[in-house]
Amino acid sequence: MPAVSTTGVDSIGLRTASPPAVKVSSVSKSFADSLVIDGINLTVEKGEFIALIGASGCGKTTLLRMCSGLEQPSSGSIEVFGKPPAAATSAHEIGVAFQRPALVPSRTALENVRLTLKITGSDDAMNPLALLTHFGLAEALNRYPHELSGGMQQRVNIACALVHQPALLLLDEPFGALDEITRERLVDWLAGILRESSRTTLLVTHSVEEAVTLSTRVFVMSHRPGRIAAEIKVPLPAIRDFEVRQSEQFLDLVRSARDALHAAIPD
């Protein structure tokens, strides 16, 4: 992955700071008098892979939904590439994959991916056929979602999130509903897919290993109300194969993330 500069040169030659991919400024969110998220500040630079970990119900999904414009903060502000999230969605800069695959049941795998392109009207986007083939779904192109296994559905779902080349990818526990072995394989697979691009990714997960395997930084969220309790940098090599994941450095990172998670969640 090439080093991504956060500064650019504008038309009159002055160096200007380009906006970060995501800027969350003192965001709080309440649902019916219950405070779910309390004053979160978070900046994601372009090209980063951020993992958000925390216990179920800590508000990490809510934070992700606010970044995609599906929910509004009760206070504070969120900017995606310097704009409100709604403006980023209308510019088709965001791709989202949820825990449960959100596929149109009446359309085949290939048609689902094509439909995403049609709605976004992206010209410079990827070829859906090539993308699904690259995802190992060459045999399943013309199957309906109910004819696909859970792992295949999730790969189609992620293909739908990627096909229009969004600059920001939001993944909400995309492997949470899958069995252990399928999940491990898909994590490897996703790491390979995303290494090839310089896309900014925000991943919500409750798996510490998954977070450390995929991300460049891990944020640990506390429970009710959700705050950022800790930040862990992951200075591992870009390719995190089996060997890297057996290394002392990897295991130390997992251990410190797990400690931070335990510290963040009172008994």
Add this chain to the structure above:
Amino acid sequence: MSSRTAAFLFPPSAAIVWYGIIWIGHLSPTVLPPPHLVVALMAQEWQSLLWNTYVTLTTAVIGYFFANVVAISMAVAFLYSDALKSLATPWVVVLKNLPIISVASLLIISFGDSPVPRILVVILICFHPILANLIKGFEQVDPNLIARFQTLHASRFQLFRYVLWPNALPYYAAAHEVAFTSSIVAAVLAEFFFSRQGLGFMLTQAMNDYRGDRLWATNIIIAILSAAALGLSILAERVLIPWQPKGNKSLGKAGS
């Protein structure tokens, strides 16, 4: 045994039971005419039977068409206007629960001897299962799917065309199994009360004349029409909704 074999076995077994009842009860042909007399009558009066079948089918199909138009318009309007849904609900509940015979008598007073009241009876009987199933189909959309389309900045029309309508289609198709069959019954019922033609009218005439054979012949035709309507609905469901999971055919039944 496959359901197809069972369906083929039904007509001969019905005839055997029919003869059996006559034999056991020593029934005279005026009380229960045997099948061969009924078949003979059908052969003899086929022109009149065919014409009246045509009349009934026309009423049923026209009424059914408008029942679909009404139900689809209402379901879509309710989808986008909660106020309209709240306002219309008492109307729907009252119309659905009024005894159809009492409504039929009101209609004949207002519209007289014309096809209009008969078509209205068909609409009244058929629109509700379609409406109920469509509403359910729109409501049962995966909220994640809607959320994903919102993050793609899909327009309301795109959301309807690509997500809501396809999701409601299996429910809509399932409604036809109930409603299309009902349209035949509704048309016969309407003719039974006020008509000078159609299968329902034939029933009243045959009753007045104590013609058991004609009564039975008409009933057999009505049964065949209803079975054909059901078969057509199931066939249309299979052809039009290939993505429906197998063994989940009755997914959309919201009842009538």
